[in-house]
Amino acid sequence: MAMISERYGIERRDALKVIGSAAAVGIGGVAGCLGGESGGGPTTASSSDGWPDLSGQSVHFITVAAEDSIQDLWQGVASDFENDTGASMEIEFVETGDLTRIIQLLQAGDPPEVSMQSIGEAYQLQNRDVLLPVDDEYERAVNKLGKPTESVKQIVTVDDSRYMVPLFHNLNSYTYRSDLSDIVPDTWEKVRQYAREVDDQDNDVRGTYVPIATGSPAAVRMVSWLWTNGGSISEWEDDTIHINFHEGENRDRMVEMLNFLKERQQWSPLGEGADWADLMNVLQSGTAASTWYAGARAKNEAIRKGRPFAKDIDITPGMPHNRQQVSDGSAEGLIAYQGADTQAAKTFINYVVRKSFVVEMLTKLSPIHNVPSYPEIQQGEEYRNNIQSLDIWEGWTEEQFDNYQVQTLEQLQNKTQETSPPNPYTSTYYSEPIWNLQNEVLLQDKDPEAIIDTHAEALQQIVDEAQN
Amino acid sequence: MPAKHEEVRRRVHPYQESLYDVLSKRWIFVGLTVLPAIGLFAFINMLPMLWALTASFFEIGALSPEWHWVGLENFRIVLDDGKFWASLFRSTVFAGGSVALQVTAGTALALLLNRDFKFKRVVRAIALLPYIVPTAVLSFIALWMGNSRYGIVSQILHQLGLIEQFIPWYGSPELAMFAVITTSSWKFTIFVTIIVLARLQSIPSSLYEAATVSGASAYRRFVDITLPNLRGVLFIVVLLRGVWMFNKFDIVYILTKGGPLNKTTIASIYAYRMAFDQLNLGRAAAVSTLLFLLLLGAAAVYFYYFEPSEEVRVE
Amino acid sequence: MSIASSWEDGPLGFWYELPYQTQKKIKNVLLNVLLAIVLVLILFPIYWMIATSLFHSNDLFTLPMPLFPSDPTFVEYRAVLETEVVQWYTNTVLVSAGIVLLTTTAATLGGYGLARLDIPYKKTFARVILFGYMFPPILLSIPMFIFWRQLGLINSLPGIILAQTATTLPFSLWLMWQFFQTVPYSLEESAMVGGSSRFRAFVDVALPMAKPGMIAVAIFSFAIAWGAYTIPSILLTDSSKWVLTLGLASFTEAESVLWGQIMAASTLFVLPTFFFMYYLQKYILEGFRAGRI
Numbered sequence A: 001m002a003m004i005s006e007r008y009g010i011e012r013r014d015a016l017k018v019i020g021s022a023a024a025v026g027i028g029g030v031a032g033c034l035g036g037e038s039g040g041g042p043t044t045a046s047s048s049d050g051w052p053d054l055s056g057q058s059v060h061f062i063t064v065a066a067e068d069s070i071q072d073l074w075q076g077v078a079s080d081f082e083n084d085t086g087a088s089m090e091i092e093f094v095e096t097g098d099l100t101r102i103i104q105l106l107q108a109g110d111p112p113e114v115s116m117q118s119i120g121e122a123y124q125l126q127n128r129d130v131l132l133p134v135d136d137e138y139e140r141a142v143n144k145l146g147k148p149t150e151s152v153k154q155i156v157t158v159d160d161s162r163y164m165v166p167l168f169h170n171l172n173s174y175t176y177r178s179d180l181s182d183i184v185p186d187t188w189e190k191v192r193q194y195a196r197e198v199d200d201q202d203n204d205v206r207g208t209y210v211p212i213a214t215g216s217p218a219a220v221r222m223v224s225w226l227w228t229n230g231g232s233i234s235e236w237e238d239d240t241i242h243i244n245f246h247e248g249e250n251r252d253r254m255v256e257m258l259n260f261l262k263e264r265q266q267w268s269p270l271g272e273g274a275d276w277a278d279l280m281n282v283l284q285s286g287t288a289a290s291t292w293y294a295g296a297r298a299k300n301e302a303i304r305k306g307r308p309f310a311k312d313i314d315i316t317p318g319m320p321h322n323r324q325q326v327s328d329g330s331a332e333g334l335i336a337y338q339g340a341d342t343q344a345a346k347t348f349i350n351y352v353v354r355k356s357f358v359v360e361m362l363t364k365l366s367p368i369h370n371v372p373s374y375p376e377i378q379q380g381e382e383y384r385n386n387i388q389s390l391d392i393w394e395g396w397t398e399e400q401f402d403n404y405q406v407q408t409l410e411q412l413q414n415k416t417q418e419t420s421p422p423n424p425y426t427s428t429y430y431s432e433p434i435w436n437l438q439n440e441v442l443l444q445d446k447d448p449e450a451i452i453d454t455h456a457e458a459l460q461q462i463v464d465e466a467q468n
Numbered sequence B: 001m002p003a004k005h006e007e008v009r010r011r012v013h014p015y016q017e018s019l020y021d022v023l024s025k026r027w028i029f030v031g032l033t034v035l036p037a038i039g040l041f042a043f044i045n046m047l048p049m050l051w052a053l054t055a056s057f058f059e060i061g062a063l064s065p066e067w068h069w070v071g072l073e074n075f076r077i078v079l080d081d082g083k084f085w086a087s088l089f090r091s092t093v094f095a096g097g098s099v100a101l102q103v104t105a106g107t108a109l110a111l112l113l114n115r116d117f118k119f120k121r122v123v124r125a126i127a128l129l130p131y132i133v134p135t136a137v138l139s140f141i142a143l144w145m146g147n148s149r150y151g152i153v154s155q156i157l158h159q160l161g162l163i164e165q166f167i168p169w170y171g172s173p174e175l176a177m178f179a180v181i182t183t184s185s186w187k188f189t190i191f192v193t194i195i196v197l198a199r200l201q202s203i204p205s206s207l208y209e210a211a212t213v214s215g216a217s218a219y220r221r222f223v224d225i226t227l228p229n230l231r232g233v234l235f236i237v238v239l240l241r242g243v244w245m246f247n248k249f250d251i252v253y254i255l256t257k258g259g260p261l262n263k264t265t266i267a268s269i270y271a272y273r274m275a276f277d278q279l280n281l282g283r284a285a286a287v288s289t290l291l292f293l294l295l296l297g298a299a300a301v302y303f304y305y306f307e308p309s310e311e312v313r314v315e
Numbered sequence C: 001m002s003i004a005s006s007w008e009d010g011p012l013g014f015w016y017e018l019p020y021q022t023q024k025k026i027k028n029v030l031l032n033v034l035l036a037i038v039l040v041l042i043l044f045p046i047y048w049m050i051a052t053s054l055f056h057s058n059d060l061f062t063l064p065m066p067l068f069p070s071d072p073t074f075v076e077y078r079a080v081l082e083t084e085v086v087q088w089y090t091n092t093v094l095v096s097a098g099i100v101l102l103t104t105t106a107a108t109l110g111g112y113g114l115a116r117l118d119i120p121y122k123k124t125f126a127r128v129i130l131f132g133y134m135f136p137p138i139l140l141s142i143p144m145f146i147f148w149r150q151l152g153l154i155n156s157l158p159g160i161i162l163a164q165t166a167t168t169l170p171f172s173l174w175l176m177w178q179f180f181q182t183v184p185y186s187l188e189e190s191a192m193v194g195g196s197s198r199f200r201a202f203v204d205v206a207l208p209m210a211k212p213g214m215i216a217v218a219i220f221s222f223a224i225a226w227g228a229y230t231i232p233s234i235l236l237t238d239s240s241k242w243v244l245t246l247g248l249a250s251f252t253e254a255e256s257v258l259w260g261q262i263m264a265a266s267t268l269f270v271l272p273t274f275f276f277m278y279y280l281q282k283y284i285l286e287g288f289r290a291g292r293i
Helices: A002-040 A068-085 A100-107 A119-127 A135-145 A188-200 A216-228 A248-267 A276-284 A297-304 A342-352 A355-364 A375-379 A381-388 A391-395 A398-410 A432-444 A448-467 B002-011 B014-024 B026-055 B073-080 B082-113 B120-132 B135-145 B152-159 B176-201 B205-213 B218-246 B250-256 B267-276 B281-306 B308-314 C013-017 C020-054 C075-081 C085-116 C122-133 C141-150 C157-182 C185-193 C198-226 C230-235 C244-249 C259-289
Strands: A058-064 A088-094 A114-118 A165-169 A172-177 A234-237 A240-243 A290-294 A313-315 A332-336 B058-060 B067-069
Touching: A058 A068, A058 A100, A058 A342, A068 A088, A068 A342, A068 A355, A088 A100, A100 B267, A100 C141, A114 A119, A114 A342, A119 A332, A135 A165, A135 A342, A135 A355, A165 A355, A172 A188, A172 A398, A188 A248, A188 A290, A216 A248, A216 A276, A216 A290, A216 A432, A240 A448, A248 A432, A248 A448, A276 A290, A276 A297, A290 A297, A297 A313, A297 A391, A313 A398, A332 A342, A355 A375, A355 A381, A375 A381, A375 A398, A432 A448, B014 B026, B014 C198, B026 B058, B026 B281, B026 C085, B026 C122, B026 C141, B026 C157, B026 C198, B058 B073, B058 B281, B073 B281, B082 B120, B082 B176, B082 B218, B082 B267, B082 B281, B082 C020, B120 B176, B120 C020, B120 C198, B120 C259, B135 B152, B135 B176, B135 B250, B135 C020, B135 C244, B135 C259, B176 B218, B176 B250, B176 C020, B176 C259, B205 B218, B218 B281, B218 C122, B250 B267, B267 B281, B281 C122, C020 C075, C020 C259, C075 C085, C075 C259, C085 C122, C085 C157, C085 C198, C085 C244, C085 C259, C122 C157, C141 C157, C141 C230, C157 C198, C157 C230, C185 C198, C198 C259, C230 C244, C244 C259
Parallel strands: A058 A088, A058 A114
Antiparallel strands: A114 A332, A165 A332, A172 A290, A172 A313, A234 A240, B058 B067
């Protein structure tokens, strides 16, 4: 028992050691990459080694990076960038992925050059005309990292301009213990059967988990399950986004989905006050046997904690479906800002978006859980070797890994992609009405039919505000 | 005294003495004493406040630095919003409940500590400790102890047979408000304890002795001696704690994010969402301004009716 | 039993037959029991913080959790010490010291001036001071960030000291103003009659007598400075400039929370303050005692 937590401590230390060498590797990596760069690069004024001379310019880069190893990785690439271009780098690690710091900087009239943001946030910024198109940078990324999937290709494209270079995704799927039942819960009906069967067994493990949350877990859950039931939340009505989950067939789909959540509560441990951490821990702690999760953390956590059933935790390819096979997932990537040092910003994006760096980042930043946006990276030897040398790989099988990273990625549809063109207001409308609608059903036993209109109206009002 | 004073005086260097004379000139002295405080106050307190007050008359998108004058429009919209009034009501419940709990528990604890018992110094150090435990630390401990499935509080109550199921302290619509009030009061009650205990110690014991000799019961001594002496501190403690709890944001947001079912969406969380989720800074500023005016009005009434010095003069 | 009283005839009637000394003793024991219960309520969260920091990480999120770390491990402390925690600790101490110094100085001088000098509108000002707390602080982060950035005070310890003083100054100034009103002016007057300059009288006579008030102000501002989070999170963006509270929050990685490390860091954060309360309680109580409040 002690060994596992020792290992956890060591992992951190090992990571620090690795960084020492990573800095060296980083420089080598850049050198290796330069040959290609100077050939296909733009014809701007270049210094001798292929990168433009950015002396006197500065790059302010903001990213979420709590782990030391990730911070060191970014610091390493930043100092390489300074050496190669003469620009000065200011890296800022924020603790949450929201827009708080960006808002402060924009209000101060001093936007950063580049930041790593989710697709929803990128749309929020683009709606206010703050972002810089990065079409060229995206093209180069595709040249270097390979073709992305159809879904990834559309990410943050507005009026034929592209505003984000995507890097990775967390994919919604269903995580379950295969040692307790032979049922594979890949449809709603089987989710029910699985939950009932496991819950009836003579042990403390509950069949499934229905979290009751305020905030993002509730919003992400709603989209994930609703779509697999063929429902939708919004549509374009001329030039405006119209909430439609309470209309026509959608209404039935939504009501059915809410009742499905409600029904599963009988096989679930207490769901109140849940946060992402509760979802992540519900399997490893032996509390429940199956849960929906936005990614692979529920399994990874069981492996880290050395649970004997960790290897038996399987992941369904995509979400369990009822009418439609589709998986909502996040998308994170790099965006650049207007009114900042635009040349430096674009150069920095080009500089970091290269195979060696992206692979290294995705090996360190929640590995396996974060899925590369580019299948070539993900199927490449470099990434696979890195992943397979991780401690957590012990708990994974090739099949489980493919179920999550390959098959689920193929079903990816981001919450913005419900409509075509994508709905740019999803971040704003992921708010109170969405989680209160579910919670009134789950906490207060309210009839979905009776409350659906009120919440739809409230949500429409919020979207209208955002569209003005 | 004068002799000693002379002695001190002789040790001072003549230049220092003339420097002192210069510093004593009326306006220089005023500048030296009051000006730094006023200047600081104006810069670090008033200036950001003025920014926010001004902002409440403009439409300001959080993602662009442009301001558009809209007059009282923000106020009109906010005052029209039922959710604002609901959040205001919750703020009142939160502040009222917190102040009631903190002032009674804090005073009671101070009375308990103001006696003779063994290990007095250690016991007092322990009792006063929560006030200095950072809110961030307290929030983490509370989330950890109150977790709906792994929380040690539920576990112990369960093991003692007092509850059948784990209690989701911060996730239950019925309990969440009570839980956040109790959690934050664990720390802030001690502010009351410190101030009341300090005051209790300054009440001359001769007063109590005289009362005891003349046959006053413990209850009478409390009502006739202790309470009147505490009046002044309780006045200021209720005011300060009331203001601080009314504007509290961090600990409530960390513990519940305003949920479940908005049961703990107090006005500060409503304003926060307005600014950082709905990205409407002008309207969030209007909410802040309204809360400010409300507190100002409440404080004025409070001062008018309860300020002790005024009453002393009347009597 | 000759005195007719409903209380004494009741089930607790025996109480009044006990000798006064015995009554007093029993009361005292009961009050001590009550105090002990309160102490348990205060100590348990602190105990659980320490216990969690010593558990092996796979004992966490299990049911039932052991109540005592029977096989304590210091792995979490080692992990914490590998971060920049020493730097954060140093910064926290420096920032707290700066805030205490700035607040105490400004509040003492200001409080004296307001109490003693004939300045127009001083009474109004003295009352307005506490209004400084009445504006909800949520939104003030934006103007503060803008102003401090223009002044180049982002990521600077003096910058954070200045900003955080906004939360300590109003009450401190108000307290010192009250305090000086209780210090008799006659002593300073007699010093001035004896030939002292006004400033001398302030330094030699008034200041020594104001000491308890200054200590109270220092302690109040320390308690706020030590745990400051919101303002530092806005103004300190470089992790080498962080204070401990920010470091603490960084032990939450994405959606997971490293409870062991958080609790280990919290323990390192909280324990020294116990000694602060132990050794300084005399001054704390003396300081807040004074003043007209």
